[in-house]
Amino acid sequence: MKKLIEPRTLKGFRDYLPAAMIPREQLIETAKSVYRSYGFSPIDTPALEYTEILTGKGGEESDKQMFRFEQGGRDVAMRFDLTVPFARFAAQNINELGIPFKRYHVGTVWRGERPQKGRYREFVQCDFDTIGTTSNSADIETLFIIHDLMVKIGFSEFTIRINNRMILNGLLEILGLQAQSAEVLRALDKLPKIGPEAVIKEMRGQGRLTQEQAEKVISLTTAQGSTATILNSLEQQLSGNACGEQGVQYLREIFQSVERAGIPGERIVLDPSIARGLDYYTGTIYETFLNQLPGIGSVCSGGRYDNLAELFTTQALPGVGASLGLDRLLAAMQELNLLQEVSTPAPILVTQMDKKYTPEYLRLARNLRLNGLNVEVYPDTTAIKKQFKYANRHGFKIVIVAGADEFEKQEWQVKELQTGTQTAVKEVALLEFVQGLLTSESAK
Amino acid sequence: MKKLIEPRTLKGFRDYLPAAMIPREQLIETAKSVYRSYGFSPIDTPALEYTEILTGKGGEESDKQMFRFEQGGRDVAMRFDLTVPFARFAAQNINELGIPFKRYHVGTVWRGERPQKGRYREFVQCDFDTIGTTSNSADIETLFIIHDLMVKIGFSEFTIRINNRMILNGLLEILGLQAQSAEVLRALDKLPKIGPEAVIKEMRGQGRLTQEQAEKVISLTTAQGSTATILNSLEQQLSGNACGEQGVQYLREIFQSVERAGIPGERIVLDPSIARGLDYYTGTIYETFLNQLPGIGSVCSGGRYDNLAELFTTQALPGVGASLGLDRLLAAMQELNLLQEVSTPAPILVTQMDKKYTPEYLRLARNLRLNGLNVEVYPDTTAIKKQFKYANRHGFKIVIVAGADEFEKQEWQVKELQTGTQTAVKEVALLEFVQGLLTSESAK
Numbered sequence: 036m037k038k039l040i041e042p043r044t045l046k047g048f049r050d051y052l053p054a055a056m057i058p059r060e061q062l063i064e065t066a067k068s069v070y071r072s073y074g075f076s077p078i079d080t081p082a083l084e085y086t087e088i089l090t091g092k093g094g095e096e097s098d099k100q101m102f103r104f105e106q107g108g109r110d111v112a113m114r115f116d117l118t119v120p121f122a123r124f125a126a127q128n129i130n131e132l133g134i135p136f137k138r139y140h141v142g143t144v145w146r147g148e149r150p151q152k153g154r155y156r157e158f159v160q161c162d163f164d165t166i167g168t169t170s171n172s173a174d175i176e177t178l179f180i181i182h183d184l185m186v187k188i189g190f191s192e193f194t195i196r197i198n199n200r201m202i203l204n205g206l207l208e209i210l211g212l213q214a215q216s217a218e219v220l221r222a223l224d225k226l227p228k229i230g231p232e233a234v235i236k237e238m239r240g241q242g243r244l245t246q247e248q249a250e251k252v253i254s255l256t257t258a259q260g261s262t263a264t265i266l267n268s269l270e271q272q273l274s275g276n277a278c279g280e281q282g283v284q285y286l287r288e289i290f291q292s293v294e295r296a297g298i299p300g301e302r303i304v305l306d307p308s309i310a311r312g313l314d315y316y317t318g319t320i321y322e323t324f325l326n327q328l329p330g331i332g333s334v335c336s337g338g339r340y341d342n343l344a345e346l347f348t349t350q351a352l353p354g355v356g357a358s359l360g361l362d363r364l365l366a367a368m369q370e371l372n373l374l375q376e377v378s379t380p381a382p383i384l385v386t387q388m389d390k391k392y393t394p395e396y397l398r399l400a401r402n403l404r405l406n407g408l409n410v411e412v413y414p415d416t417t418a419i420k421k422q423f424k425y426a427n428r429h430g431f432k433i434v435i436v437a438g439a440d441e442f443e444k445q446e447w448q449v450k451e452l453q454t455g456t457q458t459a460v461k462e463v464a465l466l467e468f469v470q471g472l473l474t475s476e477s478a479k
Numbered sequence: 480m481k482k483l484i485e486p487r488t489l490k491g492f493r494d495y496l497p498a499a500m501i502p503r504e505q506l507i508e509t510a511k512s513v514y515r516s517y518g519f520s521p522i523d524t525p526a527l528e529y530t531e532i533l534t535g536k537g538g539e540e541s542d543k544q545m546f547r548f549e550q551g552g553r554d555v556a557m558r559f560d561l562t563v564p565f566a567r568f569a570a571q572n573i574n575e576l577g578i579p580f581k582r583y584h585v586g587t588v589w590r591g592e593r594p595q596k597g598r599y600r601e602f603v604q605c606d607f608d609t610i611g612t613t614s615n616s617a618d619i620e621t622l623f624i625i626h627d628l629m630v631k632i633g634f635s636e637f638t639i640r641i642n643n644r645m646i647l648n649g650l651l652e653i654l655g656l657q658a659q660s661a662e663v664l665r666a667l668d669k670l671p672k673i674g675p676e677a678v679i680k681e682m683r684g685q686g687r688l689t690q691e692q693a694e695k696v697i698s699l700t701t702a703q704g705s706t707a708t709i710l711n712s713l714e715q716q717l718s719g720n721a722c723g724e725q726g727v728q729y730l731r732e733i734f735q736s737v738e739r740a741g742i743p744g745e746r747i748v749l750d751p752s753i754a755r756g757l758d759y760y761t762g763t764i765y766e767t768f769l770n771q772l773p774g775i776g777s778v779c780s781g782g783r784y785d786n787l788a789e790l791f792t793t794q795a796l797p798g799v800g801a802s803l804g805l806d807r808l809l810a811a812m813q814e815l816n817l818l819q820e821v822s823t824p825a826p827i828l829v830t831q832m833d834k835k836y837t838p839e840y841l842r843l844a845r846n847l848r849l850n851g852l853n854v855e856v857y858p859d860t861t862a863i864k865k866q867f868k869y870a871n872r873h874g875f876k877i878v879i880v881a882g883a884d885e886f887e888k889q890e891w892q893v894k895e896l897q898t899g900t901q902t903a904v905k906e907v908a909l910l911e912f913v914q915g916l917l918t919s920e921s922a923k
Contacts, residue, residue, distance in 0.1 A: 042571035042791040053520030060521045072848045074825035074855025076497030077504045104548030127486035170858040295838035296845050347486040380515035394739035404516045411518025414614040
């Protein structure tokens with residue numbers, strides 16, 4: 036006998052079985068449909084790039100984690116995010132694309148991280164960006180998209196926290212602290228964890244700020260109250276500084292448009308403390324939290340940047356965009372019982388009792404499909420009990436059965452699995468009957 | 480000044496710009512929706528596998544073409560098809576999945592082939608399979624799926640050619656030529672190119688068949704006439720041979736179900752000459768041709784096999800499936816003018832004339848979206864001419880404009896780009912008006 040090869044996946048990699056893949060595919064399709072509804076176009080880039088394209092953009096950590104190898108004498112690597120390939124793509128194709136350019140990109144990326152619970156070496160990113168414009172209109176739409184996406188996925192209790200990096204930059208300009216910007220940001224990042232006192236201490240130490248300067252930074256970033264109150268307070272503190280005032284103005288415009296569009300105000304929160312990393316973002320910033328599960332972190336984040344592709348072109352490509360955290364969202368949906376537990380995309384199973392009638396089973400199922408229903412036919416004429424077991428195991432809602440008796444009477448037996456109710460239905464009435472069952476099912 | 484990195488893709492790899500990606504994504508979504516309608520579930524497997532999983536399955540050619548490298552002391556490779564990973568997946572997960580198991584898999588694969596026109600080193604495969612059953616019912620549904628998929632994509636003039644490998648195997652059994660099966664198949668493969676005389680010559684030479692044996696093979700595989708005539712002729716020639724008779728019976732059942740389901744008979748053709756490769760398929764075989772472009776070859780092919788995962792498990796997993804040739808189909812659709820030439824997924828562009836009204840433009844667009852329309856807002860308030868140029872360039876159908884005059888009259892100007900017709904519409908009537916334009920547009 037031949038020796039078998041042990042079937043196994045690489046460490047940090049995983050198979051997606053139907054029960055995991057069905058909601059995943061639905062979520063991706065929902066995201067794409069929302070992106071498209073805002074006029075964003077799909078693009079794709081290769082999984083492999085010249086290593087020189089990818090290195091040095093994501094920082095040393097990313098460089099070390101790259102899957103890199105030699106191929107036909109070329110130094111190549113697998114993409115570790117979609118942003119660097121997008122920068123290369125934009126630099127290479129912008130003349131053909133024209134600006135403004137709005138794209139979404141759903142793609143797999145690879146990182147040789149140490150695998151741990153919930154972290155994999157292969158995962159999917161789901162980004163959208165508008166490039167080639169500095170207009171705040173694009174920032175506002177980015178917020179709208181995040182909002183509409185969350186609603187379309189099925190959430191109503193969520194908070195999008197926004198800020199603008201120009202606000203803190205304005206204060207640092209006023210205080211003459213532009214050179215210490217990195218230290219200030221690094222300290223502020225720890226605010227939720229260590230509290231204002233410790234942040235002030237770190238700013239005084241590492242950042243060489245005075246107590247008064249540090250307190251001003253804390254005062255600005257922890258302003259409390261209604262959106263109007265915070266905006267007024269920020270305006271006061273930044274008075275006379277062009278950069279800071281512009282930041283406040285952009286935020287004001289965002290809240291005006293939110294209100295005008297009828298987006299529930301409590302879902303959009305101004306949070307002057309958020310910064311999202313040290314150097315990439317330069318304007319509006321977005322983070323999205325589920326009110327019931329704030330601990331899992333932001334499920335959709337992004338911001339405005341000054342220049343996407345400076346490594347590849349002298350053409351400045353300012354833009355704004357965000358990325359949906361697919362794995363985080365799916366974990367949250369599972370925890371909140373928002374996922375149907377099924378391992379079939381079809382709610383209806385047509386069983387086969389007698390091989391003689393196979394053409395009838397196949398015909399019936401196909402007719403239902405032509406009317407928009409997803410219908411599976413059990414392929415074998417094994418014991419009907421086994422076919423029902425299959426139906427229960429996979430989460431079908433309705434099982435259709437017919438043997439010699441039914442074919443004589445020209446009827447089909449329709450069984451609802453949840454209630455056990457079984458009804459004999461003439462074929463001419465079957466479509467409407469089954470549609471009715473599925474509608475009442477989904478209304479539950 | 481920093482030296483720029485030249486933005487470029489690897490040889491044999493390509494970017495997908497919106498104009499190419501939009502129809503591609505639509506085609507994939509159509510395929511998925513048809514697969515799902517038949518109860519097939521999505522799965523995914525890693526892009527990277529242990530090399531030992533992938534080698535030796537696709538033949539020496541595939542082994543040489545694999546992107547293979549060492550990663551953390553492991554010998555790994557990028558998948559070169561979806562069949563071998565599916566075999567590994569099935570062997571590893573079949574207990575959890577249960578049988579029968581129906582899956583589809585849309586995924587990228589990589590092959591280090593010499594790049595040539597229309598051939599890339601990275602491409603997407605689009606497979607579906609039913610495993611764990613030998614029932615001919617699954618074979619019939621495979622045919623139905625190919626048919627319904629072609630129709631849903633937009634084709635009406637196509638031919639699915641089917642055959643069953645048991646027919647030729649039956650004849651070879653009768654003639655005592657099982658040992659020469661490979662030589663016979665290799666010669667028959669050349670039938671369309673070199674004709675029957677040359678095939679007979681090759682079978683006599685390489686295959687060591689007698690003239691009479693070779694003529695019998697040719698007679699069987701080139702039977703002409705109606706489906707019924709061919710089936711009867713095959714039955715006669717294979718009379719008394721269990722394997723051959725079973726093959727004919729399976730084909731009869733397929734044509735019965737096709738007729739019963741109301742699938743146009745001329746689209747399904749029995750072709751006893753097709754074999755599709757030497758050793759993988761063992762039963763029904765499928766090839767699909769576009770009647771207007773037969774020269775591009777089969778756009779959807781597949782067949783029945785005895786054992787999917789014999790390298791990985793002792794459990795026999797018979798199955799049947801097929802694969803949609805995405806790139807070939809897209810090329811054909813382009814040639815047949817079946818593709819819309821657009822680089823936006825939205826038919827409607829809302830322009831911005833005055834920054835003061837940005838909240839109104841954004842609100843209007845979002846309201847149209849909430850009613851199911853795809854609408855883009857031009858982000859800047861640049862010259863209206865420039866915004867129209869953008870609209871024309873990307874293939875928008877409708878442009879919506881409003882300045883101070885319109886806001887005073889509470890109207891929007893709606894311009895159809897193709898005709899140039901411009902109509903002032905009150906906002907309360909706008910949705911219906913625009914929907915009407917788009918419906919008449921798509922009816923053209």
